[in-house]
Amino acid sequence: MTGLFRRLAQRPGPAVPFTIDGVPVQAQAGDLLIGAILLHRRALRLFEFGPGERAGYCLMGACQDCWVTLADGRRVRACTTLVEPGMAVVTGAVVTGAVVTGAVVTGGVGG
Secondary structure, eight states: OOOSOOOOSOOSSOEEEEEETTEEEEEETTOBHHHHHHHHOSOSEEOTTSSOEEOOSSSSSSSOTTEEEETTSOEEETTTOBOOTTOEEEOSOEEETTEEEOOOOOSOSOO
16 A cells, blocks of 8 residues: 655664554654554545545644544544554554545544
């Protein structure tokens, strides 16, 4: 699956395993969740109020567009949260081969 972002330069640090919708992926130590997800996907999550995908907007925690849900129930801003080993992101999308299709998402925006 092709992501929206590409890593332009390698930097030192261990790989950090995490999952996106149950699919094992890796980030690098020190990566923010937004970058780690968008290296593997073209969107962070589905839009709550209609069809469409969201990928963050400001990339600095002001716009509130990058909230993602973790499997443990927490909602975090992907642009201000470091990837942690074993973190499990749930986007509400269904992965079929190289295609991501939408699913119904419930819940409000924010924490």
